[in-house]
Amino acid sequence: MAALEASRRVGTAVVSKLYPTRSHTGAAQGGIAAALANLEDDSWENHAYDTIKGGDFLVDQTAAEILCREAVECIYDLEHMGLPFDRTVDGRISQRRFGGHTKPNPKYDPSAPAGTEAAKPRIPVMRSCHSADRTGHMILQTLYQQCIKQGVAFFDEFHMLDLILEDGECRGIVAIEIATGALHVFHAKSVLLATGGFGRMFKVSSNAYALTGDGPAIAYRHGMPLEDMEFYQFHPTGIYRLGILLSEACRGDGGIMFNGQGERFMERYAPNLKDLASRDVCSRSIYQEVRAGRGIGGKDYVHLDIRAETMNKYKSSPLHPDQNVDSHWVEKRLPDIIEFARTYLGVDPIKEPMPIQPTAHYAMGGLPTDLDGRVHRNARDVVPGLYSAGESACLSVHGANRLGTNSLVDLVVYGRRSGRAMADYASRVEFHSIPAHPEAAAKAAIDDLLGRPRTEPWARLRDEMQATMMDHCGVFRTEETLVKARDDIANLKQRYQRLGVQDKGSVFNTGLLEILELGNLLDLAEATVASALARRESRGAHSREDFPNRDDNAFFKHSLAFANGQEGARVEYKDVDVIHVEKDGERVPKYPLEVRKY
Amino acid sequence: MADTMAADAGTRRLTVRIKRYDPEQGGEPRWQEFQVDAHPMDRVLDVLLSIKWNQDEALGLRRSCAHGVCGSDAMRINGKNGLACKLLVNTLQGDVLTVEPILGLPVIKDLIVDMKPFFDHYKSVMPYLVNDDPPPTTERLQSPEERARFDETTKCILCACCTTACPPFWGNEKYVGPAAIVNAHRFIFDSRDQAAAERLEILNDGEGVWRCRTVFNCTSACPRDIHVTKAIQEVKHAMLTGSTSLND
Numbered sequence: 001m002a003a004l005e006a007s008r009r010v011g012t013a014v015v016s017k018l019y020p021t022r023s024h025t026g027a028a029q030g031g032i033a034a035a036l037a038n039l040e041d042d043s044w045e046n047h048a049y050d051t052i053k054g055g056d057f058l059v060d061q062t063a064a065e066i067l068c069r070e071a072v073e074c075i076y077d078l079e080h081m082g083l084p085f086d087r088t089v090d091g092r093i094s095q096r097r098f099g100g101h102t103k104p105n106p107k108y109d110p111s112a113p114a115g116t117e118a119a120k121p122r123i124p125v126m127r128s129c130h131s132a133d134r135t136g137h138m139i140l141q142t143l144y145q146q147c148i149k150q151g152v153a154f155f156d157e158f159h160m161l162d163l164i165l166e167d168g169e170c171r172g173i174v175a176i177e178i179a180t181g182a183l184h185v186f187h188a189k190s191v192l193l194a195t196g197g198f199g200r201m202f203k204v205s206s207n208a209y210a211l212t213g214d215g216p217a218i219a220y221r222h223g224m225p226l227e228d229m230e231f232y233q234f235h236p237t238g239i240y241r242l243g244i245l246l247s248e249a250c251r252g253d254g255g256i257m258f259n260g261q262g263e264r265f266m267e268r269y270a271p272n273l274k275d276l277a278s279r280d281v282c283s284r285s286i287y288q289e290v291r292a293g294r295g296i297g298g299k300d301y302v303h304l305d306i307r308a309e310t311m312n313k314y315k316s317s318p319l320h321p322d323q324n325v326d327s328h329w330v331e332k333r334l335p336d337i338i339e340f341a342r343t344y345l346g347v348d349p350i351k352e353p354m355p356i357q358p359t360a361h362y363a364m365g366g367l368p369t370d371l372d373g374r375v376h377r378n379a380r381d382v383v384p385g386l387y388s389a390g391e392s393a394c395l396s397v398h399g400a401n402r403l404g405t406n407s408l409v410d411l412v413v414y415g416r417r418s419g420r421a422m423a424d425y426a427s428r429v430e431f432h433s434i435p436a437h438p439e440a441a442a443k444a445a446i447d448d449l450l451g452r453p454r455t456e457p458w459a460r461l462r463d464e465m466q467a468t469m470m471d472h473c474g475v476f477r478t479e480e481t482l483v484k485a486r487d488d489i490a491n492l493k494q495r496y497q498r499l500g501v502q503d504k505g506s507v508f509n510t511g512l513l514e515i516l517e518l519g520n521l522l523d524l525a526e527a528t529v530a531s532a533l534a535r536r537e538s539r540g541a542h543s544r545e546d547f548p549n550r551d552d553n554a555f556f557k558h559s560l561a562f563a564n565g566q567e568g569a570r571v572e573y574k575d576v577d578v579i580h581v582e583k584d585g586e587r588v589p590k591y592p593l594e595v596r597k598y
Numbered sequence: 599m600a601d602t603m604a605a606d607a608g609t610r611r612l613t614v615r616i617k618r619y620d621p622e623q624g625g626e627p628r629w630q631e632f633q634v635d636a637h638p639m640d641r642v643l644d645v646l647l648s649i650k651w652n653q654d655e656a657l658g659l660r661r662s663c664a665h666g667v668c669g670s671d672a673m674r675i676n677g678k679n680g681l682a683c684k685l686l687v688n689t690l691q692g693d694v695l696t697v698e699p700i701l702g703l704p705v706i707k708d709l710i711v712d713m714k715p716f717f718d719h720y721k722s723v724m725p726y727l728v729n730d731d732p733p734p735t736t737e738r739l740q741s742p743e744e745r746a747r748f749d750e751t752t753k754c755i756l757c758a759c760c761t762t763a764c765p766p767f768w769g770n771e772k773y774v775g776p777a778a779i780v781n782a783h784r785f786i787f788d789s790r791d792q793a794a795a796e797r798l799e800i801l802n803d804g805e806g807v808w809r810c811r812t813v814f815n816c817t818s819a820c821p822r823d824i825h826v827t828k829a830i831q832e833v834k835h836a837m838l839t840g841s842t843s844l845n846d
Contacts, residue, residue, distance in 0.1 A: 018668075022670050026663070076735070076737055082788070084745060085737075134753070208663040209661055209662055209663075210662045242665075244665045344665065457655075458651075458655075459652070502654075503655050506622065507658075
């Protein structure tokens with residue numbers, strides 16, 4: 001999105017380690033949020049409130065309001081570019097419900113008896129614009145198509161190795177051409193990092209193999225901070241064992257989770273929204289059911305049921321209470337999900353429930369950026385010429401927990417803003433000089449790896465990292481588990497220094513690249529664990545069993561983790577952006593802190 | 599996953615035959631055999647990665663999402679094109695798994711082919727929406743029926759399984775191939791698009807749709823279950839009738 005926007009005014013190139021259509025945006029399923037109000041009343045203000053509450057109030061509020069306001073025109077923009085959204089009967093963009101997306105209940109009555117409709121202050125709203133359950137695929141294809149139309153230059157299968165930083169400015173990158181092994185220097189006026197997430201640091205993840213956080217890791221090694229790394233989202237419904245995502249649209253459309261005793265357990269944890277509570281709440285609930293011995297057959301998974309008869313029994317689909325659904329309707333709404341279950345589980349979800357477990361899904365944290373996508377080197381100052389957008393960036397619009405469908409809207413809204421800002425900057429400044437051999441450090445690191453014999457398989461280190469992060473820095477954490485994770489990662493980083501590459505070739509040396517990617521994940525794991533250790537409270541996706549409550553006095557602030565050599569990582573903090581309004585002659589917070597309940 | 603699950607009762611010893619080619623050694627491609635203990639629910643991709651991580655790190659293959667949506671790992675598996683991440687070990691006949699690169703594109707290393715000719719064909723059919731009217735302030739309207747007309751071909755992930763299964767493409771690398779036609783179809787039948795005539799002109803060329811001999815290899819190779827041959831026939835039909843309307 002940023003490249004498309006920037007290329008309208010300045011020469012733009014996309015450097016990507018995959019063919020661009022292979023990016024993991026294409027795996028996003030259920031939709032993109034915007035308050036179009038095509039099927040029922042809604043407003044961007046409702047969306048902003050949900051986003052801030054969903055993030056357990058760690059969201060920067062100006063950024064969230066811009067996100068929700070500009071979402072609407074961005075969706076129309078995508079439609080004009082050709083994005084094939086599903087349609088309503090009157091030809092408008094179709095929308096569906098998603099977890100945590102609500103509006104005020106017009107029938108709300110605080111004195112109504114608990115459990116009745118009128119007792120719910122907010123009710124689910126259809127806000128997610130969708131194209132079946134392959135919305136991310138359609139966004140990725142549409143943006144790539146438009147880039148071709150506009151003549152954006154692509155360097156496909158070039159893997160970034162380093163940033164060129166000189167006099168405190170970013171002036172380009174160093175990348176290896178995977179097909180030849182040649183190192184290339186890209187001299188640029190501005191650089192935007194859109195390298196996505198880093199879920200591959202965990203054992204069970206919905207993320208692609210390519211998601212190794214290359215951009216944030218390289219910046220971190222250059223002394224830049226990583227913001228809010230302790231907030232990592234586990235999506236409740238991953239395919240058992242494999243972690244492949246089964247969209248939240250399953251529950252938005254009426255799917256229900258059951259434990260081994262056949263109970264709809266979310267009624268206990270989120271009496272109002274139940275299965276449509278936010279993701280962190282649902283993932284913790286699954287873990288608690290499993291711990292209490294109520295997994296399926298006592299094992300570590302539960303069931304997700306999208307059978308039409310189940311939806312009809314619980315009246316949980318968006319068509320209820322007016323009409324029932326049938327399996328044809330379910331197949332039309334969730335075709336890819338049904339195919340994933342048939343292929344990878346051998347289960348036909350039209351006839352039986354699917355075994356699921358939480359899967360590492362999305363990094364709320366990343367490079368600290370501002371409203372124009374500019375990366376900050378500390379709580380105040382920017383790095384001129386360096387930008388980031390999407391999952392690699394932390395604005396923060398997701399705070400301590402992201403709502404479903406808010407990642408696609410984040411990358412579109414802030415991709416567009418960043419693209420505009422970097423085009424402005426590039427039009428204004430001259431090319432500044434770069435060193436004679438900016439590739440020297442990357443070349444030395446590669447020569448070292450190629451020069452050393454293979455001592456142990458790199459994949460063993462990866463497996464140990466993924467196990468310790470999953471077991472000790474996952475859905476639940478304590479001081480004890482985090483200290484264990486910290487020591488394990490430090491030990492793995494030492495062993496990493498001795499790794500050698502078995503393949504000494506130049507052409508498609510993917511073994512070499514996998515080792516470099518592991519190095520990136522280890523650095524990000526270090527920052528994640530350090531930030532999680534320092535935050536002695538529970539908020540959103542960060543759940544400390546030794547500090548089970550949110551502590552707004554001590555921790556209503558963002559963390560910034562800096563690399564600190566052998567010491568691991570150093571954690572500092574910065575304030576949350578809060579909007580104030582005039583009320584009865586007083587300046588009060590527009591979004592007052594409240595206890596988060598669903 | 600493969601190997602690490604070896605203790606499970608259900609594992610099965612597979613002989614994996616891989617067609618290897620190392621451009622830095624030169625010479626002809628050669629077959630190499632590996633033994634792997636695989637779990638029935640393992641993907642072919644898991645088997646190959648287990649070889650790469652535990653036996654030979656030099657094995658060259660592309661992979662990313664590992665669940666059939668990114669299109670990286672198209673290869674010829676037991677003689678048929680498919681995605682290594684969408685084929686499970688429990689669907690294989692016998693205990694020998696034969697894997698080689700897709701045909702018709704230059705091999706770079708092992709299972710990795712040069713995708714540039716494939717993407718050049720794709721780009722040649724104007725694979726993007728063209729509509730020069732000023733857009734409305736909200737969405738352009740499109741009925742569910744109009745949207746359904748091109749739904750099938752929006753699913754393409756550009757993996758090249760279809761094009762590299764196509765005998766006319768094997769015989770003539772200039773033929774645009776099934777994937778490019780699928781992507782032209784996606785726009786030709788989109789009610790919002792205004793460049794159908796130009797695309798039909800491009801595909802009416804000697805290297806366009808008329809190279810198709812309706813072998814149906816493309817349709818059976820498509821991991822997204824797109825009826826590729828049918829889409830190509832619809833483009834031919836539009837060319838002959840000059841109409842892309844719903845009622846044809």
